[in-house]
């Protein structure tokens with residue numbers, strides 16, 4: 001059970017994820033979280049760096065779908081300028097949105113990676129859906145109201161994983 005909270009990979013930020021490396025692994029699609037993964041949870045628009053990251057992925061023919069538990073207003077406002085497909089109120093960690101995004105991209109499970117900053121939703125959900133998972137460090141240390149309880153549980157899970165020697169990265 002605890003292993004389902006363990007990401008396949010851990011990076012500092014989304015910018016450490018390079019299209020060439022994904023292509024090498026046979027990855028053709030990305031399901032990414034929005035809040036505190038792409039931008040701070042309280043920032044409405046993409047930064048120029050994020051826009052550039054999306055462009056790079058497009059150039060390498062890697063599809064990106066944004067899957068967020070946040071509401072339509074937030075997710076649509078962010079995604080439309082990027083022309084990025086999205087799913088709002090995704091109810092991660094439930095599998096449904098991960099499945100839907102994978103299917104919409106026309107890809108198989110082993111061609112998709114899930115990127116996110118939360119163990120409870122992004123990583124657990126991605127793992128349960130049978131996808132490769134990449135944990136990023138949250139952009140802000142603060143969170144929206146709904147995330148605060150998840151973070152408490154997350155800290156407990158992280159302690160357990162560390163105790164068992166399953167985590168090798170530093171906080």
Ligand SMILES: [Mg+2]
Pocket residue numbers: 033034035036037116117118
């Ligand atoms: Mg997040």
